[in-house]
Amino acid sequence: MANGTAGLTLLDSEVPVFDISIFESRPLFPSQTWLACHEVGAGACPAKMPWTDIWLTNHIAQAVIAAALVILFWLIVTHRPKIVPTRRQWAGEFLYNMLRNGIGRDIIGDNYHKYVPWLVALFSFIVINNLFGETFVFMFPTFSKVGFAWALALLTWVLYNAVGIKTHGLRRYLKLQTIPDGVPKALLILVLPLEILSNFITRPITLALRLFANMLAGHLLVVIFVTGGWFMLSQVKNLAINAAGVVALIMSFAIFALELFVGFLQAYIFTVLTAQYVSSAQAEAH
């Protein structure tokens, strides 16, 4: 037996392959073309697929459901407000206050009212999408597909640049953002490209990738612990490894709890950084 060195016996003869196909989108209404090229042993898909296969996928449906849930949540908690708040209204007001005062007022400053709707929508949309990673039916955090994260970061990028241009005018805004106060002229050759790179290019990229990487890595970790634990517990004929499999499965619950926390944390960080970028765009000097 080839694996005699480890002294293990596999119950199945198959070598397990770690399956990450959950990260691939599947069309909601697969066309004949899609079904044909996804059969076992079929060749590559043609370059041009029907648009329903590309755009009507389960992950996009998930994002749309999340948006609907955000609207529904805020409609429910603000429905028929009372002077003495009910528990439902109190929950909504607590969350809204946290976002408005903790993020909006503390970071943006004076005229923060305009941006509160965007911050609230952003936070609740990201939280619900991240919770989908731990929810039955979905079991997939939407933002572990990087495209969704790019879209949100692009919106924030457009917002903070528009705010800056509107407050200062284009020329002055560019000057404020790229030329820090008190830098000697000779150093500008070095500072200018760095400032342009950091303020206009790496900001949106890191914003999107931070969210994406955290959701992807967390979900991957859960998948590894669960499939690895399952494999060690049930597919190997060795008591010590079976015990390690039990430990891995129990650990997967802890990772799961960690994921819940990380989902909230990343939504918070995304919102805080959005507010931060808006406030630095309208600041007089940075």
Added chain:
Amino acid sequence: MTLLEITGSLNVIGYGLAAIGPGIGVALVFASVIQGTARQPEAKGSMMSTAWIGFAVVEALAIFGLALAFAIS
């Protein structure tokens, strides 16, 4: 017969190494905030807003590492 087949790219190990630096950096940022808050609790708000910028800048390095681990083959 192999027990478990692990395939993949060395990039992942490179990314693991690359994440050490930003890990220490992020830790330093928030360690300073915790210390500062302990010394002067009322300054927490202004410290936190600076800390978030510092955190974003430091973590950008780890994120570049991830992007490059995917991009370079």
